[in-house]
Amino acid sequence: xxxxxxxxxxxxxxxxxxxxxxxxxxxxxxxxxxxxxxxxxxxxxxxxxxxxxxxxxxxxxxxxxxxxxxxxxxxxxxxxxxxxxxxxxxxxxxxxxxxxxxxxxxxxxxxxxxxxxxxxxxxxxxxxxxxxxxxxxxxxxxxxxxxxxxxxxxxxxxxxxxxxxxxxxxxxxxxxxxxxxxxxxxxxxxxxxxxxxxxxxxxxxxxxxxxxxxxxxxxxxxxxxxxxxxxxxxxxxxxxxxxxxxxxxxxxxxxxxxxxxxxxxxxxxxxxxxxxxxxxxxxxxxxxxxxxxxxxxxxxxxxxxxxxxxxxxxxxxxxxxxxxxxxxxxxxxxxxxxxxxxxxxxxxxxxxxxxxxxxxxxxxxxxxxxxxxxxxxxxxxxxxxxxxxxxxxxxxxxxxxxxxxxxxxxxxxxxxxxxxxxxxxxxxxxxxxxxxxxxxxxxxxxxxxxxxxxxx
Numbered sequence: 001x002x003x004x005x006x007x008x009x010x011x012x013x014x015x016x017x018x019x020x021x022x023x024x025x026x027x028x029x030x031x032x033x034x035x036x037x038x039x040x041x042x043x044x045x046x047x048x049x050x051x052x053x054x055x056x057x058x059x060x061x062x063x064x065x066x067x068x069x070x071x072x073x074x075x076x077x078x079x080x081x082x083x084x085x086x087x088x089x090x091x092x093x094x095x096x097x098x099x100x101x102x103x104x105x106x107x108x109x110x111x112x113x114x115x116x117x118x119x120x121x122x123x124x125x126x127x128x129x130x131x132x133x134x135x136x137x138x139x140x141x142x143x144x145x146x147x148x149x150x151x152x153x154x155x156x157x158x159x160x161x162x163x164x165x166x167x168x169x170x171x172x173x174x175x176x177x178x179x180x181x182x183x184x185x186x187x188x189x190x191x192x193x194x195x196x197x198x199x200x201x202x203x204x205x206x207x208x209x210x211x212x213x214x215x216x217x218x219x220x221x222x223x224x225x226x227x228x229x230x231x232x233x234x235x236x237x238x239x240x241x242x243x244x245x246x247x248x249x250x251x252x253x254x255x256x257x258x259x260x261x262x263x264x265x266x267x268x269x270x271x272x273x274x275x276x277x278x279x280x281x282x283x284x285x286x287x288x289x290x291x292x293x294x295x296x297x298x299x300x301x302x303x304x305x306x307x308x309x310x311x312x313x314x315x316x317x318x319x320x321x322x323x324x325x326x327x328x329x330x331x332x333x334x335x336x337x338x339x340x341x342x343x344x345x346x347x348x349x350x351x352x353x354x355x356x357x358x359x360x361x362x363x364x365x366x367x368x369x370x371x372x373x374x375x376x377x378x379x380x381x382x383x384x385x386x387x388x389x390x391x392x393x394x395x396x397x398x399x400x401x402x403x404x405x406x407x408x409x410x411x412x413x414x415x416x417x418x419x420x421x422x423x424x425x426x427x428x429x430x431x432x433x434x435x436x437x438x439x440x441x442x443x444x445x446x447x448x449x450x451x452x453x454x455x456x
Contacts, residue, residue, distance in 0.1 A: 065138050069131055076127035077158065084120040084165040089113050089173035089220045092180075096430060098190050099204055099212045106216055114223030117169065121162050125230045128158045152233050159230045163340060166227055170344055173220045174353035180428045181213065181360040187430035193372060195439045198382050200375040202431070206365050209429075217357060221350065224341040364427045371424055375436060378413065381443040386450055394454050406451050410444045417441060 089110055093102055132151045136144045179185070192203050204212070344350060393406070418441075422434040 061138065065134065068134055072127055072131040072134070077124055077131070080120045080123040080127065081161060081165050084117060084124070084162065085168055087113055087117055087120070087169050089169060089223050090176055090216065092185065093188055096188055096190050099209055102189065103212050103215055107219055110219040110223050111226075114226035117166060117223060118227045121166065121227050121230075124158060124162045128155055155230075155233045162230070163343075166224060166340060167344060167347060167349065170221055170224065171349050171353055174217060174350065174357060177213065177217060177220070178353065178357045178360050181357065181364055183364075183425075183427040185428055187425045187428055189429045190432060191368075191429050192432045192434075193375065193436045195382060195436050200372050200436055202368060202372055206368060210361055210365075213357070213361060217354060221345050222341065224344040225339045227340050229338045229340060360427075364429075367426045368429075368431070371426060371431065374420075375433075378417065378440055381413070381440055381447070386447065390450050390454055393451075403451060407448055410448050414441060414444045417444070 090106065091109060093105070097105075132154055136147060136151060139147065180188070191209075193200055194203055195201075396402075417437050420433060420437060422432065422437065424431045424433060
């Protein structure tokens with residue numbers, strides 16, 4: 001049994017309310033055919049058999065219409081919407097891996113899932129079109145034209161619902177990524193600490209980790225570049241099989257608020273979609289990357305593709321009129337070929353998820369810095385001038401016991417180093433400290449060897 005979520009129930013419920021007027025017209029046509037039996041025909045009439053056959057045929061046709069309509073809703077529309085809502089745009093690796101390996105793998109995964117989303121989106125559109133055409137086909141041409149607005153409302157209703165399912169999928173995947181970064185899953189990515197340029201460093205670096213996770217979130221949202229807006233209602237519904245359009249005085253129009261949440265006015269502050277996701281790095285990305293990610297504006301700057309204005313935050317007027325930061329439907333773009341990416345990327349809920357992800361990355365950075373700082377306790381091993389210190393020690397004409405004290409000092413340091421766990425979990429990362437521990441032990445042996453040489 002297909003599980004039905006609240007979003008799909010809302011979508012189907014909305015359809016039933018919208019379709020009631022159209023089905024009412026079909027039932028009225030049956031009443032017209034039944035009416036002679038209520039007013040003029042009696043059981044002695046010569047045409048009673050023809051009347052019964054006509055009414056029976058009409059009832060059979062109406063029943064078949066209802067069955068086909070219900071099947072379309074249950075097995076095509078609801079199924080496609082459910083599949084779209086439950087499409088995963090990000091997935092955990094099967095086993096621990098490095099960040100670069102994961103990013104390379106998830107890129108192919110998101111491409112496939114993005115194509116799957118478009119397939120489901122198109123399946124929903126086709127099913128809705130078939131259902132509307134099925135209902136309208138039971139009416140006379142004049143009635144079809146009078147029902148145009150009702151049919152259009154059904155079509156628009158499901159276009160909005162398809163968009164909402166796509167939006168919910170993107171938000172769910174971004175929240176999944178945020179949950180991982182908060183350490184609510186077992187460590188899945190491998191990091192190492194090494195001694196490089198006379199200081200402990202994390203590999204890959206915090207900056208590289210941040211960029212990798214930003215890239216993953218970018219890939220999640222970019223899946224909507226492969227999901228397109230539905231074909232124009234007038235073009236797809238009222239077009240005969242030979243390609244000619246059914247004449248109508250009803251104008252073709254587009255609702256600029258078509259894909260906003262419930263038709264509500266957009267909030268006062270929005271961020272341009274171009275400042276969220278990009279295909280190419282910003283020219284100034286290298287310069288800005290050195291700044292901290294605490295500032296949300298810097299987070300968006302890091303992946304800014306340079307198409308948006310330099311000011312990423314646009315304040316909306318109290319009236320709620322559209323600003324450059326929130327893309328609306330472009331009248332000049334051909335329906336069916338316009339990706340939903342811009343509207344998804346500019347949606348307030350998506351922006352909120354990205355900001356929360358940025359905050360979780362900041363907390364992770366603090367935890368890693370604290371752990372790396374622990375190794376500064378042994379900085380004398382690499383910062384000390386070995387020749388100078390040993391020469392100063394020899395100048396004091398030390399006795400054998402003093403040499404032994406020096407050796408014991410380094411043995412104690414080696415014991416401390418060995419007591420450090422080789423694996424340390426921070427958030428979703430497993431930090432391997434064995435490389436830097438091995439380096440420390442090599443330095444300790446080197447110090448001890450130099451003292452031994454001076455003793456002889």
